[in-house]
Amino acid sequence: MTVTAAAAPRPAPSDALDQTPYLVVDVAVAAAQYRRIARAFAGTRAYYAVKANPEPPLLRALVAAGAHFDVASTAEIDLCLAAGARPDQLSYGNTIKKAGDIAYAYARGVRFFAFDSLGEVDKLARYAPGATVLCRLLASSTGARWPLSRKFGCAPDLALDLLGYARSQQLDPAGVCFHVGSQQLDPDRWEPSIATAAELFRRAGDLPLRYLNVGGGFPVDYRVAARPIEDFAFAVHAAVDRHFGADRPEMMIEPGRYIAAPAGVLHTEVVLVARKSYADDHRWVYLDVGRFGGLAETEDEAIQYRLSTPHDGAPAAPVILAGPTCDSVDILYQHTRYSLPLALQSGDVIQIHGAGAYTATYSSVGFNGIPPLRTVCVPSGGSGAMSNADVRK
Numbered sequence: 001m002t003v004t005a006a007a008a009p010r011p012a013p014s015d016a017l018d019q020t021p022y023l024v025v026d027v028a029v030a031a032a033q034y035r036r037i038a039r040a041f042a043g044t045r046a047y048y049a050v051k052a053n054p055e056p057p058l059l060r061a062l063v064a065a066g067a068h069f070d071v072a073s074t075a076e077i078d079l080c081l082a083a084g085a086r087p088d089q090l091s092y093g094n095t096i097k098k099a100g101d102i103a104y105a106y107a108r109g110v111r112f113f114a115f116d117s118l119g120e121v122d123k124l125a126r127y128a129p130g131a132t133v134l135c136r137l138l139a140s141s142t143g144a145r146w147p148l149s150r151k152f153g154c155a156p157d158l159a160l161d162l163l164g165y166a167r168s169q170q171l172d173p174a175g176v177c178f179h180v181g182s183q184q185l186d187p188d189r190w191e192p193s194i195a196t197a198a199e200l201f202r203r204a205g206d207l208p209l210r211y212l213n214v215g216g217g218f219p220v221d222y223r224v225a226a227r228p229i230e231d232f233a234f235a236v237h238a239a240v241d242r243h244f245g246a247d248r249p250e251m252m253i254e255p256g257r258y259i260a261a262p263a264g265v266l267h268t269e270v271v272l273v274a275r276k277s278y279a280d281d282h283r284w285v286y287l288d289v290g291r292f293g294g295l296a297e298t299e300d301e302a303i304q305y306r307l308s309t310p311h312d313g314a315p316a317a318p319v320i321l322a323g324p325t326c327d328s329v330d331i332l333y334q335h336t337r338y339s340l341p342l343a344l345q346s347g348d349v350i351q352i353h354g355a356g357a358y359t360a361t362y363s364s365v366g367f368n369g370i371p372p373l374r375t376v377c378v379p380s381g382g383s384g385a386m387s388n389a390d391v392r393k
């Protein structure tokens with residue numbers, strides 16, 4: 001927590017469209033994405049991972065569409081309940097929770113939790129007595145553009161013991177969850193964890209295991225199109241059939257990016273176009289948004305957004321794209337080839353597409369005096385946002 005007075009100017013929401021940068025979120029696109037993934041994964045409960053974009057109008061649209069919610073903090077619980085979700089539609093999926101936060105969730109009626117360690121089972125037994133709990137398994141993030149490393153999950157042998165221990169503590173050990181990394185491009189990457197889960201279910205004896213939560217990670221179109229969500233649903237269902245056979249568990253998914261990303265368009269202004277030498281034909285294009293203003297996922301150039309400019313179609317040449325701050329890591333793309341129109345100049349507005357997930361909430365509160373990225377939610381249309389469905393049909 002900062003103890004000095006906040007220096008960053010906080011413009012009134014009414015200014016939001018007068019000055020870049022800002023993110024326009026078309027909540028109808030998010031709802032359409034929810035319906036498409038829910039249809040593709042018929043019979044599976046879809047929990048929207050709220051951290052991808054917690055804007056209240058977006059949450060309300062998803063409540064109306066029938067979504068469940070994966071929450072990771074007390075604030076996310078409050079946002080979902082305020083948006084009209086019932087506590088039994090929430091899953092507290094973060095495996096690292098403060099005791100007080102577990103108690104808070106329990107008092108609000110949340111009864112569904114994830115864990116991956118002994119200490120967390122002890123906390124859940126004490127502060128969420130009798131709750132239904134899933135154990136998170138370690139999973140490989142190979143193939144994901146935004147991997148999750150080994151921070152979450154535990155090995156299957158430990159998971160089995162922890163589920164047994166949970167029962168001895170009067171919790172309801174109900175199954176397992178895992179996450180194969182975000183923007184996971186390969187539909188076959190779910191199968192190894194599904195196989196591990198099936199083996200664990202077989203060894204679980206009389207534990208009442210019944211839920212298989214295959215997490216999020218479902219990819220969207222950035223500069224390069226991802227495979228359609230139906231391919232992922234097919235691969236996951238086929239893997240469950242193969243490894244669980246007739247004893248199909250109740251299935252859960254936790255899409256975040258898939259629902260929020262296509263709904264957002266980030267509007268940014270070109271601050272400067274510059275050249276560093278006569279010999280280098282790359283232009284440097286500095287935008288008024290960068291790594292600290294919401295484009296955190298350009299780290300290692302992992303997420304490569306699609307851009308549009310007012311000069312699209314005119315002759316173009318390679319650029320290096322950078323943000324506006326005085327930090328030298330604030331470069332978006334220098335190794336990935338981006339080409340922008342030669343006519344591009346200061347003051348032009350560039351649209352960054354697919355920017356509805358993991359942007360506004362990742363922006364700093366005032367680094368270099370730049371205020372956090374503002375979000376404007378619109379009911380439908382006008383944002384230039386296109387869902388995967390629109391692009392494909």
Ligand SMILES: *Cc1c(COP(=O)(O)O)cnc(C)c1O
Pocket residue numbers: 049051052070093094179181182183215216217218254255256257258
């Ligand atoms: C972030 C997160 C998700 C969502 O991941 P996406 O790649 O955005 O779909 C799902 N489940 C958990 C537990 C998460 O932490």
